[in-house]
Amino acid sequence: MTQPHDPRTTELLQYSLDQNTGDTITLEQFLAPLETRAYGFLLVLLSLPNFIPIPIGIGGVSGTILVLVGAQMLYGMDRPWLPRFARNHGFGRTSIEHFVARMKPIFGWLERVCRPRFEQITRKPCSHVSGFLLIVLGVLLALPIPFTNYPFGFLMLLFGVALIERDGILLAVVWTATAASVVMLASLSNAMVSIAKHFFS
Numbered sequence: 001m002t003q004p005h006d007p008r009t010t011e012l013l014q015y016s017l018d019q020n021t022g023d024t025i026t027l028e029q030f031l032a033p034l035e036t037r038a039y040g041f042l043l044v045l046l047s048l049p050n051f052i053p054i055p056i057g058i059g060g061v062s063g064t065i066l067v068l069v070g071a072q073m074l075y076g077m078d079r080p081w082l083p084r085f086a087r088n089h090g091f092g093r094t095s096i097e098h099f100v101a102r103m104k105p106i107f108g109w110l111e112r113v114c115r116p117r118f119e120q121i122t123r124k125p126c127s128h129v130s131g132f133l134l135i136v137l138g139v140l141l142a143l144p145i146p147f148t149n150y151p152f153g154f155l156m157l158l159f160g161v162a163l164i165e166r167d168g169i170l171l172a173v174v175w176t177a178t179a180a181s182v183v184m185l186a187s188l189s190n191a192m193v194s195i196a197k198h199f200f201s
Contacts, residue, residue: 009164010107012041013100017093024090027082040163042069042080043134043156048091048099050153063142066156070134073127103157110161110170118168130171133178134159140185151181 007015016030030045031038046069049062065086072080100107120126137159141152155178162171 008111009040009044009161010100010104010111012037012164013044013096016041017096017100020093023093025093025096026088026090028087030091031080037164038079039069039073040160040165043160043163045091045160047153047156047160048096050149050156063138063140066138066141067135068138070131070136070138072131073134074131076124076128106157107161110158111165114161114165114167114170116166118172119166121168121171122163122166129175130159130163133175136182137178140182145185155181 016025020029027042027045031042043066046062046066065082068082068086069080122130137152137155140148141156155174158170158174158177161167162174
């Protein structure tokens with residue numbers, strides 16, 4: 001069980017930076033020492049490309065990895081497994097430091113309001129719900145939907161922080177926000193299809 005004195009999200013980020021001194025840090029290097037908190041930390045890392053300059057098409061890669069992570073949570077695996085190409089994918093140290101600096105106010109606020117509570121929601125069998133919603137979020141992220149990187153990335157970030165901090169209340173809020181985003185996108189898509197049919201009819 002996670003105790004209140006366990007390292008916070010920013011402390012884990014800094015710990016991984018301190019443990020890896022190279023200019024490029026791979027996902028495998030990041031996740032190695034984190035044990036059962038690896039899922040949450042991996043989600044925080046996967047949110048990185050949505051907040052820093054990235055090549056076009058990286059959303060498809062991040063979305064695919066997110067689907068894989070969600071599927072493992074849905075299946076009930078205790079620790080995430082990643083294929084070699086994902087494990088060896090490197091993040092530039094300066095990019096991560098820049099990300100942490102930009103997000104520090106948000107992390108600081110989250111860490112003030114987050115704490116271990118209703119922890120059973122963050123563990124099995126409730127983790128199956130998180131896995132399913134992460135699969136849905138990964139599919140949406142992989143689709144070429146404009147202007148969605150930031151909101152989807154923020155949802156991923158909140159998922160990760162909730163799991164790291166073992167905050168069931170925050171996780172329930174993220175579940176609701178993710179489901180609402182899916183409903184909103186579905187409604188918008190139906191409206192656009194209806195308008196297109198009316199325009200071309």
